[in-house]
Amino acid sequence: MTSLFTINCCKSFGCQNLGLASSPDYSWPEYRLGYAALHCRACGSYPPLFNEEQFRRWLSVYLADFAANSGYFCPRCYQRETIRYGHNPRGSQRVQCQGCKKVWTPKQPALTALVPPAQIATIPLIVPFQGVSSDQQLYVLLSFDAIRGKVLHISSNFTPHPVGSSLLYRWRDNAEPPVIHDDIIERVSQRETQFLRRSQFDEIQYGSAMLKRNANGAILRPVIAAHGHFRILSRLWPEVKTHIIAHECFLRGAVITAWAEQFCHHHASLWFIDEEINNDKRTLPWQLLGNTWQGWWQNQWQIWQQGNTRKMVCLLTEGQVEKGASITLAAGHHFLAWLQQQTEFQQSPRYSAHSVFQAIRSLADKYNAFIEKR
Numbered sequence: 001m002t003s004l005f006t007i008n009c010c011k012s013f014g015c016q017n018l019g020l021a022s023s024p025d026y027s028w029p030e031y032r033l034g035y036a037a038l039h040c041r042a043c044g045s046y047p048p049l050f051n052e053e054q055f056r057r058w059l060s061v062y063l064a065d066f067a068a069n070s071g072y073f074c075p076r077c078y079q080r081e082t083i084r085y086g087h088n089p090r091g092s093q094r095v096q097c098q099g100c101k102k103v104w105t106p107k108q109p110a111l112t113a114l115v116p117p118a119q120i121a122t123i124p125l126i127v128p129f130q131g132v133s134s135d136q137q138l139y140v141l142l143s144f145d146a147i148r149g150k151v152l153h154i155s156s157n158f159t160p161h162p163v164g165s166s167l168l169y170r171w172r173d174n175a176e177p178p179v180i181h182d183d184i185i186e187r188v189s190q191r192e193t194q195f196l197r198r199s200q201f202d203e204i205q206y207g208s209a210m211l212k213r214n215a216n217g218a219i220l221r222p223v224i225a226a227h228g229h230f231r232i233l234s235r236l237w238p239e240v241k242t243h244i245i246a247h248e249c250f251l252r253g254a255v256i257t258a259w260a261e262q263f264c265h266h267h268a269s270l271w272f273i274d275e276e277i278n279n280d281k282r283t284l285p286w287q288l289l290g291n292t293w294q295g296w297w298q299n300q301w302q303i304w305q306q307g308n309t310r311k312m313v314c315l316l317t318e319g320q321v322e323k324g325a326s327i328t329l330a331a332g333h334h335f336l337a338w339l340q341q342q343t344e345f346q347q348s349p350r351y352s353a354h355s356v357f358q359a360i361r362s363l364a365d366k367y368n369a370f371i372e373k374r
Contacts, residue, residue, distance in 0.1 A: 003260060004059075004078060004231060005052075005059060005060070006021040006257065006260075007052055007055050007227060008047070008050055009021055009047070009257065010023070010025075010040040010045055010047065011253045012040065013263055013270070013318075014043070014317075015043035015045070018263060019256075019260025019263075019264060023042070025042040026038055026040060026041075027041065032046060033046050034199070034200070035199060035200040035203075037049055037200075047253065048203075050167075051167070054163070054166050055164075057162075058161060058162070058163045058164065058224070059231060062159070062161060063075070063078055063228075063235070068104060069106060070106055071093075071104075072236055074099060075104060076100050077097060077100040078235055079098070080235065081097070081098040082096060083098060084096075093105070093106070114236060116239065117145040117146065118240075119145070119147055119240070119241075119242040119244060120143050120145070121145075121146035121244040122141060122142065122144070122230075122246065123144075123329055123332040123333075123336075124139065124140065124222075126138070126206055126207065127140055127345075127348050127360070128349040129349065129351060130349060131209065131352070131353065132211070132212060132213065135207075135349075136211075137207040138158055138209065139204075139222045140154065140155070140357070141154070141226060142154050142332060142335065142364075144332050144335065146329075146331050147331075148331075149334060151367060151368055152236075153229065153232055153236075154357075154360060155228060156356075157219055157221070157222050158217055158218075158219055158357055159219075159220050160216060163218045167220055167224045168220065169219045169220055169221045169222065171209060171210070175207045176197075176198075176205055179194065184274055184275075184303075185292055187274060188294055188301060191247050192294050192295030192296065195295065195296065202223040202249065203223075204222050204223070204248075206222065209353075211353060217354060219353070226250055226251055227254045227257065230255050231258050233258065234258040234259050238259070238261075239267075240259070241268050242268070242269055242271070243269070244329060245271070245273070246332075247273065247274050252270065252272070256270060256316075269315060269317050269318065270316045271314065271319075271324075271327050272301075272314040272316060273313045275310075275312070275328060275329060286304045286311075286325035287306070288304055288325070289303040291303065294314075299314050299316065300314065300315070302314070302321065304324060311328070313327045338370075339360070339367075342363055344363060
């Protein structure tokens, strides 16, 4: 359970302290980069510090709520080994944890088998909602089975659960400009420059997100929502070998922390990607054009081309670079194209953050049923 709730730790791949909650190499707080950070002397990294008590308190409720609703793992000890345990007086299926023996009735009417994905692909989405005004914005994370195309999990930075003040999103009226450069290499470079302009690498400013006065719930910092999102996925599928994420630095930290044991033992790979999207269905092979080094960490990006289409992928851990040809966020792009056509989604500026999130989750279930029939 310690690793599940660890957030203040080294997040550098290849470091002996990756994912460790404590180490003699740690010192904190350090302010060399202008904010409170943990310094790992083994690798020299300075990951930002979080209020771990407030994170643990929020995450325990978040995990328990998901587990109680789905039945996929125990809401008390978070273990996956469960069995069906008869029915309650209303005829609903009960479940028992094989570890702590807790018995509960999941709120979902039926338990569906989880098919382990070979690759998980994750993208962010900014969605308008009705808060103090109609131009408030919700930060949403969507993860997909990168090969089968199904939506695996959706999170947002709206939370109905109690949350400490240090975990709240604070809008400073200085949203980062969208990076939409036509040249994909320049686009990757501009994203890296954006990271450096932040008050700290994970402190994204994406727009105003104020709820209505006296509304229940709160808006989380996107980095906190990301850590919660990937902890759910790592509970469901701890053995996933390939992780593909949109180019956002705090997503990297959240993934590598959630699956730290896998990465420490070199059993998993993590990729950044930026790709051009078109409807060309040609089956030309991808060709590797070369490499470029980008950003604060001088990460090596591969440049791939297929006809007139290009993509850039960055292997952030150990792995086979030749697999870059198969790395894609296509599952996410297909869902977003479908989502934009749905009336419920188009009307999101009229509804609360909670209602918008519930609508997206309901639409994801509809989409999954749709692609299973194809």
